[in-house]
Amino acid sequence: MTYWFLFTKGDIYLQRTSDGRWKLPQQEMLPFGNEKEVIELPLINSDRAKALEVADLTVVPSGYDRMGLRASFQCLDAEAYQWAGKAAELLHWHLSTLYCGHCGHPLRYTTPISKQCEHCGREIWPTLSPAIIVRITRGDEILLVQSNTFKRDYYGLIAGFVETGESLEECVRREVKEETGMEITKLRYFGSQPWPYPRGLMLGFTAQWKSGTLQLQREELRKGGWFHRDKMPAIPEKLSMARMLIDDWLGEK
Ligand SMILES: [Zn+2]
Structure with missing residues (x-):
């Protein structure tokens, strides 16, 4: 069947x-x-x-x-x-990917996850867009932000796409610096999750605040701040890596 x-x-x-x-x-x-x-x-x-x-x-x-x-x-x-x-x-x-990006001729399937150009022979496979998401904590507080792209009134974590030529760790530190102006320490890998919207791979990290005061990058974030674990706002749905990271922290005590 x-x-x-x-x-x-x-x-x-x-x-x-x-x-x-x-x-x-x-x-x-x-x-x-x-x-x-x-x-x-x-x-x-x-x-x-x-x-x-x-x-x-x-x-x-x-x-x-x-x-x-x-x-x-x-x-x-x-x-x-x-x-x-x-x-x-x-x-x-x-x-x-219906056509070859090199010569423009049609691509044909060679396996369910690969294609080949019938003209120049070029082979291609599906590519992923890795993105990082990071939970930043400071004692009993967690940094939560609301992206301009969120459709509902809830708070998530700092996230962003990995750029060419940078490591995952560099990406996390860059995104945190760009979006909050702050420095982090104790950066640790948490886990990953396929994110097929449309072809992502979400890589979760945890970190602790090191220095700096919060300065939100307004082009990306409409609000954000430090929230005490006893006074949490609405957070993302269960499906998401953001929620897994937050639940993991809430469950630590
Ligand atoms: Zn070709």
Whole structure:
């Protein structure tokens, strides 16, 4: 049986089950959409997997719900959510690499995770955009900030994309300096997480405040400050690395 990952503009279609939950469609035939645009994905537990960007439908087919990939975290088990993220990344990669960046000729699949130019022979693989996120604490206080891109009123952690030619540690120190004007110490790796929006890899770190007073970079952050562990504001959803870092700190005592 084939797992089907059907997307429209970053939303995924999940099949409703008889007990009021959701699952990934798994069947031989394409559930809906254009068969010609289907791509093959790496196998999932020896089952085939395919993905498709479906044209924006005015009516979602009966038995299915359309939801944001992030929202699907609440509806799928952890493993299925991770597969969906991988499928979304590979579909995004496919649709953004139809032609060779070197000579402009069409690219053809050689494996589900590689393509080759039919003209010049150039091979390409999916690339990731690594980003760092760092929890900065000062005794019983944590530095929380609100990015200008946040759609709701909650606070997160300092984060940013890794630039070419810098190490992860340099990236963390640069982002902290740029966004807060402060210096940190005791920088430690915490963990990582695929972040398929659309092709990220989130790398979490912890650090302690060393020096400097908070000066927010207004182009990126609209508010922020030090929050005592007993007076925490609204924080990010469970899915995120930010939340894992914050929960980890709150659970330390
Ligand atoms: Zn080429």
